[in-house]
Amino acid sequence: MKVRGIAAVVTGAASGLGAATARALAAAGARVALLDLNAEAAAAVAGEIGGVALACDVADAGSAEAAVARAAAEHGVARILVNCAGICPAAKVVGRDGPASLDAFARVVQINLVGTFNMMRLVAAGAAGLEPLEGGERGVIVSTASIAAYEGQIGQAGYAASKAGVVGLTLPVARELASLGIRVCAVAPGMFATPMVQGLPDEVRASLGAAVPFPSRFGRPDEYAQLVMAILANPMLNGETIRLDGALRMQAR
Numbered sequence: 516m517k518v519r520g521i522a523a524v525v526t527g528a529a530s531g532l533g534a535a536t537a538r539a540l541a542a543a544g545a546r547v548a549l550l551d552l553n554a555e556a557a558a559a560v561a562g563e564i565g566g567v568a569l570a571c572d573v574a575d576a577g578s579a580e581a582a583v584a585r586a587a588a589e590h591g592v593a594r595i596l597v598n599c600a601g602i603c604p605a606a607k608v609v610g611r612d613g614p615a616s617l618d619a620f621a622r623v624v625q626i627n628l629v630g631t632f633n634m635m636r637l638v639a640a641g642a643a644g645l646e647p648l649e650g651g652e653r654g655v656i657v658s659t660a661s662i663a664a665y666e667g668q669i670g671q672a673g674y675a676a677s678k679a680g681v682v683g684l685t686l687p688v689a690r691e692l693a694s695l696g697i698r699v700c701a702v703a704p705g706m707f708a709t710p711m712v713q714g715l716p717d718e719v720r721a722s723l724g725a726a727v728p729f730p731s732r733f734g735r736p737d738e739y740a741q742l743v744m745a746i747l748a749n750p751m752l753n754g755e756t757i758r759l760d761g762a763l764r765m766q767a768r
């Protein structure tokens with residue numbers, strides 16, 4: 516899809532991978548709605564790139580419906596959705612204080628997996644009513660999984676399960692939306708230098724970066740955005756989750 520002039524919705528756009536994607540989309544001429552729980556930080560990025568910032572909890576049906584409707588009122592109905600909103604809590608199944616919190620497990624699944632589905636259903640329903648573009652394409656949805664979907668570490672039961680769910684959604688939704696001309700892909704990043712990981716101690720970050728075969732460092736958010744733009748541009752990419760990890764395969768801890 517050629518993105519110039521196209522309305523796009525990016526979730527988690529206030530920070531990290533989402534902010535980099537919003538910047539890349541705007542630089543390519545898309546009209547970008549930046550959805551995030553943190554409306555103030557989203558507004559700062561939106562101000563830089565000429566986008567519109569909207570407060571949104573992707574895990575909540577009503578909040579997402581209202582934000583998607585506001586985005587459509589500002590820019591027209593979106594053809595592009597990039598799901599970047601997410602959280603990455605760590606908890607052992609059996610910790611020092613006993614069994615893990617069931618609420619904490621449910622929360623990460625609710626935000627990372629249910630939130631991704633929530634946004635998909637709303638943006639796909641809007642794009643379904645639009646005229647097809649070149650090649651019969653009506654829309655493209657890109658979600659963010661993680662290599663933890665395949666190699667979750669100790670302490671990542673909830674996070675890895677939520678991201679495996681994002682991988683699992685991708686093919687059946689792509690199959691269903693194929694008749695509408697809407698493609699669905701996901702990216703499974705390895706380790707990227709965003710606020711999500713910048714809070715780790717220096718020595719932990721250095722050893723994590725050194726574990727990446729090549730290039731032996733954290734990925735940059737703009738490298739994630741570069742892959743999203745390639746997925747948008749390439750009409751044959753559909754139903755696939757693409758690893759973006761410098762050949763990293765995570766160990767148990």
Ligand SMILES: NC(=O)c1ccc[n+]([C@@H]2O[C@H](COP(=O)([O-])OP(=O)(O)OC[C@H]3O[C@@H](n4cnc5c(N)ncnc54)[C@H](O)[C@@H]3O)[C@@H](O)[C@H]2O)c1
Pocket residue numbers: 526527528529530531532533550551552553571572573574599600601602603626627630659660661662703704705706707708709710711712
């Ligand atoms: N950084 C990495 O190394 C890495 C690796 C693999 C996967 N990921 C995934 O990439 C995505 C983006 O991560 P990031 O590193 O940019 O993190 P980040 O913390 O920098 O950004 C995440 C954004 O999501 C927003 N958010 C959280 N919950 C939300 C909700 N319920 N509704 C709306 N917005 C919400 C936050 O406010 C924040 O702005 C996440 O899904 C994360 O799991 C990141």
